[in-house]
Amino acid sequence: MKLLLVSDLHYALKQFDWTASVAPGFDAVIIAGDHLDIAGQLDGGVQIVVILKYLRRLAALSKVIVSSGNHDLDRRDAGGEKIASWMSKVRQLGIPTDGDSVAFGDTLVTVCPWWDGPTARDSVHELLARDAAKPRKQWIWVYHAPPEGPLSWDGKKHHGDAALNAWIETHRPDIVLTGHIHQAPFKQGGSWCDRMGDTWIFNSGRQIGPTPTHVAIDTRAREAAWFSLAGAELVKLDDALVARTELTGPPAWLGASAEKREAALG
Numbered sequence: 014m015k016l017l018l019v020s021d022l023h024y025a026l027k028q029f030d031w032t033a034s035v036a037p038g039f040d041a042v043i044i045a046g047d048h049l050d051i052a053g054q055l056d057g058g059v060q061i062v063v064i065l066k067y068l069r070r071l072a073a074l075s076k077v078i079v080s081s082g083n084h085d086l087d088r089r090d091a092g093g094e095k096i097a098s099w100m101s102k103v104r105q106l107g108i109p110t111d112g113d114s115v116a117f118g119d120t121l122v123t124v125c126p127w128w129d130g131p132t133a134r135d136s137v138h139e140l141l142a143r144d145a146a147k148p149r150k151q152w153i154w155v156y157h158a159p160p161e162g163p164l165s166w167d168g169k170k171h172h173g174d175a176a177l178n179a180w181i182e183t184h185r186p187d188i189v190l191t192g193h194i195h196q197a198p199f200k201q202g203g204s205w206c207d208r209m210g211d212t213w214i215f216n217s218g219r220q221i222g223p224t225p226t227h228v229a230i231d232t233r234a235r236e237a238a239w240f241s242l243a244g245a246e247l248v249k250l251d252d253a254l255v256a257r258t259e260l261t262g263p264p265a266w267l268g269a270s271a272e273k274r275e276a277a278l279g
């Protein structure tokens with residue numbers, strides 16, 4: 014199975030365009046939160062309308078999976094916690110989103126919402142417990158914030174979600190796809206990939222320009238590759254330790270969509 018992870022596009026519409034241009038080369042495209050830009054000039058409601066249009070276009074090109082991030086919260090629930098209520102409109106497009114799970118053969122993908130308080134956090138706890146009981150060979154989570162560790166390092170401090178560390182220890186998923194800490198892959202002591210026990214975790218980070226930082230994963234080739242303006246790296250998923258090696262060109266398994274990526278590598 015070939016997966017593409019992007020996140021934190023923050024209303025960079027050119028980056029949505031790029032994602033659409035490579036989407037047909039993947040079995041699933043995962044956008045792990047922060048679709049909107051709350052610091053942006055444009056009203057949040059207007060941004061939502063535009064992003065929904067882009068997501069609809071993307072969903073016609075590949076299987077798309079979308080989680081919320083902290084920039085996507087558009088209202089408060091009855092308990093006063095901020096929520097991304099517009100994810101229900103994402104679901105109406107046929108796109109699995111917060112609280113959903115989707116099966117690709119024997120791979121199960123669980124999509125977690127951003128949690129702003131104890132009620133939403135408990136709902137994530139229940140969601141993971143529910144899906145832990147489902148049969149699968151491989152289990153993938155989509156979760157905006159990375160766990161505490163190199164993926165949550167911004168060069169000054171850690172901004173990880175300790176609740177996620179505990180859930181990973183309990184359930185031992187195969188892969189967790191995150192975002193949130195834009196600088197982590199670029200900082201000394203940070204990274205785009207990490208391993209906790211048997212679980213691989215990825216955070217592609219964020220960069221300016223038309224091409225988003227992104228992670229491509231081939232679960233059959235057992236490799237994951239990260240692409241950015243600062244270079245590209247590869248890890249082998251069967252390695253017990255994280256050994257990032259520099260990539261000078263895209264791996265063969267990227268196939269037809271590799272040319273665009275090669276162009277992005279410069």
Ligand SMILES: [Zn+2]
Nearest residue numbers: 021047084193
């Ligand atoms: Zn972000």
